[in-house]
Amino acid sequence: MNTLAEGSKEKLEQGRVVNDFSIQIATVNGSGSQSSNSVLMRSIFQMGIPVSGKNLFPSNIAGLPTWFTIRVNKDGYIARKAETEILIAMNPQTAIEDVKGLSSGAVCISPVELRLEAIRTDVLHYQVPFSELAAKASENMKLRKLLTNMLYVGIVAELLNIEHAQIENSIGKQFEGKTKAIDLNLNAVKIGREWAKENLKKQDPYSVEPMNKTQGKIIIDGNAATALGSLFAGVTVVTWYPITPSSSVCEQLIDYLKAHRVDKESGKASFAVIQAEDELAAIGMALGAGWAGARAMTSTSGPGISLMAEFTGYGYFTEIPVVIFDVQRVGPSTGLPTRTSQADLISAHTLSHGDTKHIVLLPGSVAECYEMAGEAFELAEKFQTPVFVLTDLDLGMNNWMSDPFAYPTKPISRGKVMTAEDINKAGTFERYRDVDGDGIPYRTLPGTDHPQAAYFTRGSGHNEKAGYSEKPEDYLYLMDRLERKYQTARNFVPVPAVSIDKDAKIGVIAFGSSDFAVQESRDQLKVANIATSYLRVKALPFTADLRKFVESHDHVYVVEQNRDAQMRDLIRLELPDMAMKIRSVKHYDGLPIDARFVTDAIMEQER
Amino acid sequence: MTAAPPTNRIGLSLNDYKGAPSTLCDGCGHDAITAQIIKAFYELGTEPHMVAKLSGIGCSSKTPAYFLNRSHGFNSVHGRMPSVATGVSMANHNLTMIGVSGDGDTASIGLGQFCHLVRRNVPMIYIVENNGVYGLTKGQFSATADLGSKAKSGVLNELPPIDLCGLAIELGCSFVGRSFAGDPKQLVALLKAAGSHRGTAVIDVISPCVTFNNHEGSTKSYKYAKEMETPLHELGYVPFFEQISVDYEPGSVQEVEMHDGSKIRLKKTERDYDPTDEINAVVTIKKAHANKEFLTGLLYINETKEDFITIMNVGDAPLATLPESVTRPPKSALDHIMAELM
Numbered sequence: 001m002n003t004l005a006e007g008s009k010e011k012l013e014q015g016r017v018v019n020d021f022s023i024q025i026a027t028v029n030g031s032g033s034q035s036s037n038s039v040l041m042r043s044i045f046q047m048g049i050p051v052s053g054k055n056l057f058p059s060n061i062a063g064l065p066t067w068f069t070i071r072v073n074k075d076g077y078i079a080r081k082a083e084t085e086i087l088i089a090m091n092p093q094t095a096i097e098d099v100k101g102l103s104s105g106a107v108c109i110s111p112v113e114l115r116l117e118a119i120r121t122d123v124l125h126y127q128v129p130f131s132e133l134a135a136k137a138s139e140n141m142k143l144r145k146l147l148t149n150m151l152y153v154g155i156v157a158e159l160l161n162i163e164h165a166q167i168e169n170s171i172g173k174q175f176e177g178k179t180k181a182i183d184l185n186l187n188a189v190k191i192g193r194e195w196a197k198e199n200l201k202k203q204d205p206y207s208v209e210p211m212n213k214t215q216g217k218i219i220i221d222g223n224a225a226t227a228l229g230s231l232f233a234g235v236t237v238v239t240w241y242p243i244t245p246s247s248s249v250c251e252q253l254i255d256y257l258k259a260h261r262v263d264k265e266s267g268k269a270s271f272a273v274i275q276a277e278d279e280l281a282a283i284g285m286a287l288g289a290g291w292a293g294a295r296a297m298t299s300t301s302g303p304g305i306s307l308m309a310e311f312t313g314y315g316y317f318t319e320i321p322v323v324i325f326d327v328q329r330v331g332p333s334t335g336l337p338t339r340t341s342q343a344d345l346i347s348a349h350t351l352s353h354g355d356t357k358h359i360v361l362l363p364g365s366v367a368e369c370y371e372m373a374g375e376a377f378e379l380a381e382k383f384q385t386p387v388f389v390l391t392d393l394d395l396g397m398n399n400w401m402s403d404p405f406a407y408p409t410k411p412i413s414r415g416k417v418m419t420a421e422d423i424n425k426a427g428t429f430e431r432y433r434d435v436d437g438d439g440i441p442y443r444t445l446p447g448t449d450h451p452q453a454a455y456f457t458r459g460s461g462h463n464e465k466a467g468y469s470e471k472p473e474d475y476l477y478l479m480d481r482l483e484r485k486y487q488t489a490r491n492f493v494p495v496p497a498v499s500i501d502k503d504a505k506i507g508v509i510a511f512g513s514s515d516f517a518v519q520e521s522r523d524q525l526k527v528a529n530i531a532t533s534y535l536r537v538k539a540l541p542f543t544a545d546l547r548k549f550v551e552s553h554d555h556v557y558v559v560e561q562n563r564d565a566q567m568r569d570l571i572r573l574e575l576p577d578m579a580m581k582i583r584s585v586k587h588y589d590g591l592p593i594d595a596r597f598v599t600d601a602i603m604e605q606e607r
Numbered sequence: 608m609t610a611a612p613p614t615n616r617i618g619l620s621l622n623d624y625k626g627a628p629s630t631l632c633d634g635c636g637h638d639a640i641t642a643q644i645i646k647a648f649y650e651l652g653t654e655p656h657m658v659a660k661l662s663g664i665g666c667s668s669k670t671p672a673y674f675l676n677r678s679h680g681f682n683s684v685h686g687r688m689p690s691v692a693t694g695v696s697m698a699n700h701n702l703t704m705i706g707v708s709g710d711g712d713t714a715s716i717g718l719g720q721f722c723h724l725v726r727r728n729v730p731m732i733y734i735v736e737n738n739g740v741y742g743l744t745k746g747q748f749s750a751t752a753d754l755g756s757k758a759k760s761g762v763l764n765e766l767p768p769i770d771l772c773g774l775a776i777e778l779g780c781s782f783v784g785r786s787f788a789g790d791p792k793q794l795v796a797l798l799k800a801a802g803s804h805r806g807t808a809v810i811d812v813i814s815p816c817v818t819f820n821n822h823e824g825s826t827k828s829y830k831y832a833k834e835m836e837t838p839l840h841e842l843g844y845v846p847f848f849e850q851i852s853v854d855y856e857p858g859s860v861q862e863v864e865m866h867d868g869s870k871i872r873l874k875k876t877e878r879d880y881d882p883t884d885e886i887n888a889v890v891t892i893k894k895a896h897a898n899k900e901f902l903t904g905l906l907y908i909n910e911t912k913e914d915f916i917t918i919m920n921v922g923d924a925p926l927a928t929l930p931e932s933v934t935r936p937p938k939s940a941l942d943h944i945m946a947e948l949m
Contacts, residue, residue: 216949217949218945218948218949219948220948228941228944231936232935232936232941233935234929234931234934234935235934236698236926236927236929236934237694237697237698237926239694256944260936260940261934261936263922263933266922267920268920268921268922268923269919269920269921269922270921270922270926270929270933270934271921271926271934272697272919272921272926274693274697274919276690276723277719277720277722277723278719280687280690280720281687281689281690281693281719281720281723282690283690284683284684284687284689284690284691284693284694284720285690285691285693285694285697286694287691287694288681288690288691288692288693288694288695288696288697288698289694289695289697289698289926289927290694290698291681291691291694291695291698292659292694292695292698292699292702292927293698293699293925293927293928294694294697294698294699294926294927295934296694296698310684310687311684311687314683314684404945404948404949405941405945407938407941407942408935411931412931412934412935444679445679445699445927446656446659446678446679446695446699446702447656447657447679447699447701447702447925447927448656449654449656450656451656451677453656453679454655454656454676454677454678454679454680455679455680456671456672456679456680456682457679457680457681457682458680458682459682459683459684460682467627468672
């Protein structure tokens with residue numbers, strides 16, 4: 001049941017394509033395809049081949065189109081790739097468009113009744129009687145629908161030569177402990193596999209072969225990594241309001257906390273997670289907790305960030321530690337809630353009215369989501385201020401391959417907190433005095449048993465003793481000290497990752513999840529004889545490394561996923577004398593940026 | 608030589624519970640409430656450093672600066688004190704929290720947070736200093752102003768009021784009282800009882816604004832409140848550390864025992880009012896509105912409801928004080944999680 005695409009014969013003759021292609025699975029959301037897609041991805045991963053998975057889904061629970069892409073790449077590139085080599089077109093609603101989007105010679109696996117061969121004759125079609133096979137897999141109509149997804153796993157496994165043992169492993173992992181589900185799903189895979197063996201003649205060049213590039217690696221999504229980082233940072237109060245794409249940070253954190261932070265003897269929790277009534281309350285609770293001495297966090301996305309503006313300014317002005325995770329999605333307004341973006345950079349950095357500047361951490365991998373969550377808590381308490389961690393939907397909700405995370409090496413530090421004994425030793429306590437010249441004052445916690453320990457926290461003007469003041473000199477002292485504190489932070493935030501190519505005249509600057517595409521693009525550019533150096537910003541404020549990097553290149557390209565070139569503008573403000581050297585590559589259609597896009601954009605400007 | 612001032616059971620004088628001088632208008636009802644807050648904590652013998660005072664924005668919200676100088680204070684943003692209080696309570700449940708808000712801060716901008724605080728039963732004393740107007744912005748009506756109440760400019764209020772006590776009961780509040788800034792005896796008893804309560808204790812105190820809402824035609828003026836106040840009972844409070852037994856005529860006093868062993872004594876007036884009867888409390892409030900009555904006293908109490916700390920199942924030691932050995936799981940935990948992800 002297959003029709004041969006024009007040109008595919010030649011492709012076959014050119015030889016096989018091993019461990020280097022993308023599979024796109026088009027389904028309807030709510031159809032249960034997620035487990036099948038995970039099984040497929042994990043099976044390839046367990047064969048030692050680098051993979052990455054991306055879920056492109058609608059802001060909807062059931063009935064709308066969804067696409068899952070698995071990129072298989074022997075070189076370890078895990079960014080999105082624009083082209084699809086193998087399409088599994090299971091969704092009748094989008095099948096025609098999906099097939100039209102393929103390049104010539106691509107493979108399309110589809111239900112036979114969709115008759116997709118008529119639409120594209122230059123594509124290699126494998127047509128499968130899914131309904132018939134599903135009937136064999138189960139008598140239950142409802143189950144048949146779910147098992148259809150496992151049928152395509154079997155068919156792809158046969159076509160690509162995925163080891164059956166790995167599929168068995170993955171299914172076991174996916175349906176842990178549920179023997180009945182494991183048996184049903186394994187059986188469906190077998191039915192698919194056997195049907196393909198008997199009925200499909202392999203005519204495409206794609207296949208997998210075992211490698212040893214994933215041994216010891218983990219697969220995890222960025223939100224789970226953020227949750228783990230917070231868990232091991234010793235977070236005690238977590239407040240949140242559900243919002244895509246950040247909900248799974250707190251949902252996964254709740255699971256981890258329940259598993260690891262409940263005292264076995266007393267059954268009591270060493271944490272509190274509060275699902276707030278809205279983001280206004282979520283940040284208010286986190287600030288209250290931070291003020292009273294808890295390690296407090298909240299996590300949200302764009303609209304939540306907007307709602308948190310007033311309290312974030314309060315936290316900055318009154319100097320209260322709190323960590324705010326922003327898993328960015330496409331704005332403005334409701335925007336595209338299930339698509340990815342890096343467009344909250346400036347708004348988070350300067351959130352709230354008046355002169356405000358916040359420390360922002362920018363993880364560029366799941367491992368950094370984990371590490372920077374920990375760093376964010378340390379910085380928030382060291383600097384007594386809200387600290388943002390900006391990830392995005394691509395990093396947060398998609399599955400990524402990574403080295404296992406390292407256990408924290410440094411003990412938890414709570415910053416400049418004075419106890420009653422400290423006050424006795426110092427002889428005095430003034431909440432907002434710059435005792436050490438670094439802009440960071442000392443604080444006390446409520447409950448400190450000392451007649452001088454108490455102070456009054458207020459969002460209105462205040463003097464060194466936390467007394468109400470509208471005096472110009474008090475306001476200037478406070479604002480200039482806050483600025484000094486921010487400047488101090490330059491020496492403590494994570495330094496950028498820099499990779500210098502000594503032949504390079506041009507530099508590339510990126511941050512966050514753009515890293516995957518930029519790394520791959522640099523290799524593509526190198527092939528085109530354009531050598532590049534690379535600096536990946538990991539935090540605001542910038543460190544001194546940025547100036548050095550820009551100075552040592554003819555010009556630099558700032559690659560980012562927003563319309564307004566927000567990072568470029570921040571860099572121009574930081575380095576006004578070199579503003580003209582700073583160019584821009586922007587990707588902002590809601591899909592994760594891909595390497596080819598970056599390469600083309602740079603080559604275009606280099607011409 | 609002057610005699611040493613009297614002290615309470617922990618050896619502190621009334622002065623030790625005072626704050627900075629008030630900057631509110633002379634005669635403001637809020638200052639009268641502040642004086643009773645100072646008195647209540649002094650008489651309870653609460654350790655000032657174990658109190659956290661919180662507020663939102665407005666004239667009322669300035670007042671935590673005027674009492675308990677030895678307590679940490681948090682003057683938050685407009686209408687958002689409840690969320691801050693919830694966070695503080697989670698971080699350190701050993702603190703006694705007192706929140707002061709106003710009718711604008713609670714019934715308008717902060718209504719949502721007020722509702723959810725009450726719904727969660729976060730343990731704190733929540734005082735609404737209710738004058739029916741926005742004082743700090745010069746006299747606009749608030750959402751608690753009575754229908755037909757007259758503004759200083761002569762404008763009549765055309766919208767019905769939100770009754771915060773009725774709303775609190777509807778939301779499951781476990782302690783609801785209403786009082787008047789001009790009735791210090793009742794107010795101080797209510798405040799002390801609220802301090803013994805484990806859960807959210809809402810006290811709505813009519814607190815006249817002498818500058819913008821104390822004229823003829825206002826239903827929140829001193830004159831109106833004095834004339835109209837009808838106490839539901841004579842309210843007494845006996846703290847756990849005092850053993851006073853007074854003989855009452857049988858059946859004339861209802862006693863409510865609190866968690867800490869303190870007792871509220873309600874001496875009956877001509878009304879026979881049982882504040883543990885939720886339905887009757889709701890009906891009484893509704894009827895009072897219809898009859899234009901100003902009822903004060905303990906409207907509702909339920910000492911059996913679980914507070915938020917209990918629901919959240921945190922241990923005895925406050926979360927804020929937990930050491931790293933408790934808050935950071937061991938390396939073996941991470942190794943185990945990593946192995947599962949391979």
